Amino acid sequence: MSDAPIQITLTPEEWKIVLALREIPDSPLREKVSGLFSELVRFIQQPRCMGMQSDGFPCGTPHTSCEECQQMLQVLDDLAARVPANQA
Numbered sequence: 001m002s003d004a005p006i007q008i009t010l011t012p013e014e015w016k017i018v019l020a021l022r023e024i025p026d027s028p029l030r031e032k033v034s035g036l037f038s039e040l041v042r043f044i045q046q047p048r049c050m051g052m053q054s055d056g057f058p059c060g061t062p063h064t065s066c067e068e069c070q071q072m073l074q075v076l077d078d079l080a081a082r083v084p085a086n087q088a
Contacts, residue, residue, distance in 0.1 A: 021033070021034065021037070040076075043072060
């Protein structure tokens with residue numbers, strides 16, 4: 001990935017996320033958070049897993065009984081419950 005500046009307009013919420021990610025010091029933790037964030041965004045953009053439904057077709061929605069999707073949603077719920085809400 002290039003370090004060349006990118007010109008783009010961000011919403012205040014998007015800018016807040018970018019700043020928060022940039023404020024994490026260089027470390028293995030930053031790399032892990034960055035990777036996890038990328039995977040989370042990918043999952044949200046295309047909420048499907050590689051699991052097969054009973055009819056043999058890949059899962060196409062996180063609202064089915066697919067165990068992998070339900071586990072991911074449970075992990076997100078658990079994480080949201082553990083992270084203190086921003087009091088600002």
